[in-house]
Amino acid sequence: MDFFLSRYRHLTVLLVVITAQLVLIAYQVKTNNDIPLIRVWAVTAVTPVEQGLELVRHYTWGFVEDYFVLLGVRSQNEKLQRENGQLKIENNYLKSELSTADRARALSVFEARSPSKTVAARVIGNGTGANSKVVFVDRGSTSGVESGMAVVTPDGIVGKVVDAYPTSSLVMLITDPTFAAGVVSQKNRVHGTLKGLGHAECLVDYVQNEEHVDIGEWFYTSGDDRIFPKGFPVGQVTAAPNGKTFKEIYLAPSGMQGGVEEVLIVLQGVHQEIPGAEIASPAYTILPAPKDAAAQTPEGAPQPGALATDADRLRAIYKEVGVEEKHTYGEGPPGSKPPDFTKIPSIHGVPPPSAGQPSPRPSTAAAPARQTQPVPLPPNQAQPNQAQPNQAKTVRPNSPAPAIAKPKPLPSPSENDNDDEPASGTPAQPAAPAARKSAPSFPMRPRLPAGSSSPNSTPVTNPAPAPSPAPASNQ
Amino acid sequence: MTEYTERLLTETPRKGAADRFRIVWLVVIPLVAVLSQVYVPRFIPFLAYLELPLLITVHFALSRGGPIPALFYGMFIGLVQDSLSHQPIGMYGIVKTLVGYFAASVSMRFDVQNPVVTFVLGFFFYFFHQFFYWVLSRALLGETLGFDAQQTLVFGLLNAAVALPLFRLLDKLRVAS
Numbered sequence: 001m002d003f004f005l006s007r008y009r010h011l012t013v014l015l016v017v018i019t020a021q022l023v024l025i026a027y028q029v030k031t032n033n034d035i036p037l038i039r040v041w042a043v044t045a046v047t048p049v050e051q052g053l054e055l056v057r058h059y060t061w062g063f064v065e066d067y068f069v070l071l072g073v074r075s076q077n078e079k080l081q082r083e084n085g086q087l088k089i090e091n092n093y094l095k096s097e098l099s100t101a102d103r104a105r106a107l108s109v110f111e112a113r114s115p116s117k118t119v120a121a122r123v124i125g126n127g128t129g130a131n132s133k134v135v136f137v138d139r140g141s142t143s144g145v146e147s148g149m150a151v152v153t154p155d156g157i158v159g160k161v162v163d164a165y166p167t168s169s170l171v172m173l174i175t176d177p178t179f180a181a182g183v184v185s186q187k188n189r190v191h192g193t194l195k196g197l198g199h200a201e202c203l204v205d206y207v208q209n210e211e212h213v214d215i216g217e218w219f220y221t222s223g224d225d226r227i228f229p230k231g232f233p234v235g236q237v238t239a240a241p242n243g244k245t246f247k248e249i250y251l252a253p254s255g256m257q258g259g260v261e262e263v264l265i266v267l268q269g270v271h272q273e274i275p276g277a278e279i280a281s282p283a284y285t286i287l288p289a290p291k292d293a294a295a296q297t298p299e300g301a302p303q304p305g306a307l308a309t310d311a312d313r314l315r316a317i318y319k320e321v322g323v324e325e326k327h328t329y330g331e332g333p334p335g336s337k338p339p340d341f342t343k344i345p346s347i348h349g350v351p352p353p354s355a356g357q358p359s360p361r362p363s364t365a366a367a368p369a370r371q372t373q374p375v376p377l378p379p380n381q382a383q384p385n386q387a388q389p390n391q392a393k394t395v396r397p398n399s400p401a402p403a404i405a406k407p408k409p410l411p412s413p414s415e416n417d418n419d420d421e422p423a424s425g426t427p428a429q430p431a432a433p434a435a436r437k438s439a440p441s442f443p444m445r446p447r448l449p450a451g452s453s454s455p456n457s458t459p460v461t462n463p464a465p466a467p468s469p470a471p472a473s474n475q
Numbered sequence: 476m477t478e479y480t481e482r483l484l485t486e487t488p489r490k491g492a493a494d495r496f497r498i499v500w501l502v503v504i505p506l507v508a509v510l511s512q513v514y515v516p517r518f519i520p521f522l523a524y525l526e527l528p529l530l531i532t533v534h535f536a537l538s539r540g541g542p543i544p545a546l547f548y549g550m551f552i553g554l555v556q557d558s559l560s561h562q563p564i565g566m567y568g569i570v571k572t573l574v575g576y577f578a579a580s581v582s583m584r585f586d587v588q589n590p591v592v593t594f595v596l597g598f599f600f601y602f603f604h605q606f607f608y609w610v611l612s613r614a615l616l617g618e619t620l621g622f623d624a625q626q627t628l629v630f631g632l633l634n635a636a637v638a639l640p641l642f643r644l645l646d647k648l649r650v651a652s
Contacts, residue, residue: 010542010543010546010576010580013542013543013546014542014546017546017550017572018572018573021565021568021569021572022565022615024563024564024565024568025563025564025565025566025569025615025616026615028563028564028565029563029616034563034564035564038554038557038564039559039564041558042554042555042559043558043559045555046506046510046513046559049506049510050510050513050514053510054514
């Protein structure tokens with residue numbers, strides 16, 4: 001045995017070692033257990049070195065790596081800066097395109113909804129002079145533009161045309177120091193004159209210190225200047241301190257917020273109502289289109305089957321009296337006995353003279369004194385639907401110029417409100433719907449035949465007991 | 476038998492048994508080899524096929540001249556490898572024990588300082604290591620691993636090529652006793 005071990009010592013050791021490891025493997029496989037001791041030793045011996053290596057690598061190789069990375073940073077930075085600049089330019093261009101599209105859409109919507117006839121124009125240049133606030137637009141006299149026309153945007157007024165050339169026009173902005181326009185505040189209806197100051201803000205002048213104007217209150221065009229139709233937004237009050245005589249009301253013009261690019265030139269303006277309540281976006285606050293009935297029926301004319309105005313009722317009453325007394329208005333020689341007008345009832349509720357006769361009068365008991373001296377009217381004027389357009393001109397010969405006639409001064413809103421007929425020269429389109437809409441709130445004049453009375457005579461105040469000769473001539 | 480052949484068979488083991496490693500190198504070198512096997516492939520996955528612990532075992536066996544130290548050295552390195560693997564402890568241990576023993580036995584008969592002999596031994600023991608590990612896995616653990624002989628041959632050549640400079644480097648760490 002000793003001989004065997006000494007002769008085959010190496011082989012014996014090998015077999016022992018191999019056998020031991022085989023037993024070790026067999027134990028692990030059979031029991032499905034690990035030998036943690038050996039693993040813990042090995043891991044404990046290896047992993048700290050591994051951690052150290054990782055740390056060294058991080059601070060050495062990472063540093064070297066960063067160095068090589070930094071070598072290309074300069075060129076990469078320059079390249080990125082160039083790309084960034086190109087992207088900025090592209091972004092600004094796209095933003096500009098998008099903004100242009102938005103403005104064009106707003107303009108088209110505003111143009112479609114506004115009762116005024118407008119033409120879109122684009123600002124193509126500025127005027128010379130450091131303080132002048134004028135711009136050139138690409139619409140001129142060939143497009144119907146004339147001097148004195150208003151220039152607006154959906155956000156508010158912009159200026160007015162001061163010179164019209166064939167293919168372009170010169171527009172004075174509302175910020176120009178020489179600009180002026182009539183404005184009225186939204187809440188308190190304070191009237192004033194808008195003046196440019198040469199910078200971004202405008203001043204509303206000639207407002208008494210006693211007037212009340214709130215910060216943030218909107219001002220609208222009043223139409224008094226005959227250039228801007230009533231009801232266009234102007235701007236919001238930024239400050240309103242009291243001055244020596246007048247308030248110093250400063251406005252931030254709403255039509256020039258963000259610059260002026262696309263505008264609308266008002267070819268034929270129509271006054272609109274000023275919104276009464278607070279508005280979220282005045283740019284799109286446009287009065288609704290006039291009703292078809294209002295557009296087709298002459299203003300002030302009573303509807304069939306109804307006597308809408310006192311004048312119509314008076315006319316019906318006088319007609320009844322003439323029928324009862326068998327009197328034909330306009331006939332009979334001078335000095336003949338007139339009808340007995342002492343028994344006519346009041347237009348406000350006195351029962352009709354005869355119970356069997358139908359009466360359109362309301363049953364209220366009030367009897368104003370002005371009805372005690374009525375003016376007899378021709379019977380044919382009692383028919384409400386017989387519109388006589390040419391008579392309106394003769395009724396008010398002293399009325400101001402038509403709404404949009406050449407030259408351009410617009411009728412004042414008050415005149416328009418009291419008109420019972422559209423002024424001649426007013427566009428045949430749904431023109432003056434706002435004026436018509438507001439008209440019924442004012443007392444209306446009765447329709448008179450052409451040449452029936454002097455311009456200064458009014459039917460309700462004329463004390464003449466006898467019918468005037470004019471109706472007679474008419475009949 | 477030619478003179479060259481005689482010299483291959485009669486030369487003393489690698490640079491003579493008089494040169495020995497310092498004790499610290501005996502620990503550090505296999506540790507570095509194992510570390511390189513578990514750490515370097517994180518960054519260079521291809522180097523996972525570089526079996527440095529095997530080459531260290533072969534070099535130690537060829538240089539020490541004794542089968543018993545070589546087989547224990549191989550067992551030690553193999554067990555460390557097993558500890559860092561998910562296999563039962565002893566698989567690499569058995570294989571490297573055999574490699575150490577046979578390498579030490581071969582070193583008694585060949586001039587292991589000859590580069591050709593070193594290359595051939597490196598290739599042979601790599602193939603032997605892989606094949607025997609595959610046999611043990613199938614026999615002892617019942618694993619159905621495939622053995623790609625062609626790939627093993629290629630990687631054997633690569634490991635043999637690495638063994639030439641590595642053995643030169645390790646020879647420089649030895650000191651004359």
